Amino acid sequence: MLDPDRLPPVRPVFSVVTWKEICHLLANLPMTIIGFLYTVFMISVGAGLSVTVVGLPLLACGLWGARQLGRVERWRARVLLGTRVEEPTPLPGSRRAGGFFGWLWASLKDPVAWRTTLYGLIRLPWGVLTFTVVLTGLFVLWPVLPYVVRGLTLVDRAMVRALLSPSDELERRIAELETDRGVVVDAAAADLRRIERDLHDGAQARLVALAMGLGLAKEKLLEDPDAAAAMVDEAHGEVKLALQELRDLARGIHPAVLTDRGLDAALSSVASRCTVPVRVRVDLPARPAEAIEGIAYFTVSELLQNVSKHAQARSATVEVWRSGPRLMLRVSDDGRGGARMDRGSGMAGLAERLGAVDGVFVVDSPEGGGTTVTAELPWRDRRATPAGGA
Structure with missing residues (x-):
């Protein structure tokens, strides 16, 4: 199977892949400026106000925002560089009932957010360098620009994988299990709806008709015994059918x-x-x-x-x-x-x-x-x- 991260060989001709890499490198400058300014502002405000009541919650919110910037960067790498990085798992505090302090503690020690913060700090000089080299190369280094671009984007890919990927194999496995749990819950819900539908449309409807038939037979028992006997005989057949439907339903749940x-x-x-x-x-x-x-x-x-x-x-x-x-x-x-x-x-x-x-x-x-x-x-x-x- 073809590896989605495996890139075609570099050629002097400007292919679609090369132009995407050029767009990514040119976009590095505005993106790294935004990331750097956000990171510096978040750390300075959060750390400066940490002695007050609002400091740590502000820092936690800032780290949440860093996570969102990391998501944008992963999307940019996926679309322009063809590098797919799994999304990290959500914060535990956002899924479990831990209250405000549980969310605060989970946010402050979130390794994904802190690594994204480090990514935002170290990327500024790299963004300036890649923007300058590519912009200059478009006019000066045209024949060898595809090779230069490939070398620069290889560094970008390495940074994204190192700092924006899930923390480790365990976290990736947790993300998979989160998805799998949703599949299991949906499958169980579908099975319950199927059982409810089968009971309602099958055995339940047949038993209701059976009860009505026996009621009519009871009324006719004295005035028309032959008709009552025929109705009881019909009801006996309905009982057999209802029992068979219930057996089939039980077999569908878990066969004996x-x-x-x-x-x-x-x-x-x-x-x-x-x-x-x-x-x-x-x-x-x-x-x-x-x-x-x-x-x-x-x-x-x-x-x-x-x-x-x-x-x-x-x-x-x-x-x-x-x-x-x-x-x-x-x-x-x-x-x-x-x-x-x-x-x-x-x-x-x-x-x-x-x-x-x-x-x-x-x-x-x-x-x-x-x-x-x-x-x-x-x-x-x-x-x-x-x-x-x-």
Whole structure:
């Protein structure tokens, strides 16, 4: 895969990349002047008034503003230099109930804001230098200007990565987990809405009709026993249908066969409901944790539904095995292929759900060549059930 930060080689011809780099270097002067003046004013006012009640809150607000300047610089580097730097995580005090003093303390010790402040201080001489060299080079150094510009922007890229990136790998991981948590919450909310809709439109409506039918049968019991018996018989059929709908709904929440017998039996049950023959191979030394087992089950279940609805396949295969610290899944079919990972599709939703638990989701689906979906989940050992527990 092409690295987004990998730049094309420098050529004497002025390419689009070179002109973007020139624009970035020329914009350095006004941007560094703004950043330097803001930083000096923020530090002098905040430090000068720190002995008063308003000094530290003003300094905290100034550091928040420095964060915003850092965001603008990251955007400028991304658009003009092609350098992508992850956004730092929000301040902890802005997410948790810590009150005013919690926010104040989190702001004053914010490493991202302080590194952005340092960035604003040291950039002024660099901004003057790059502006002068590039502006002069446009008239004097034209043949070699692309090489000069590339060398100067390499320094800019290094500064952005060193001072404006998240503090460390842990912070980047926290940012990823923040996004993943949102995916999990959205998925859980969607599942709850689906269950509510199924109950309202299915079993609940059927039970309401059943109650009304039994009420009418009760009224006719003495005056027309035959009609009442027919209504009771119809109600008996409705009870069976309602029970079946409730079983299907319970299976959609968490199937009993998965809890009792594990993935092999549960996936075989899912495969038996597929519209094409499915071969299931499960090779696991033990059962994984309940949560991982459930995610694996529902992933395969949705993929087999896709096979039934869209693949136009003659057969499919499900394989599950363990590879080191990962639980591996593979669902393949010999259908028409062409499955896409566009955002909003079922495949994209599955990829997001697996990503939320540090999983991987890969689709290989050439047109006319069938579809193979490979998924990885972290292996977590199943907790032992205490004696006498459920």
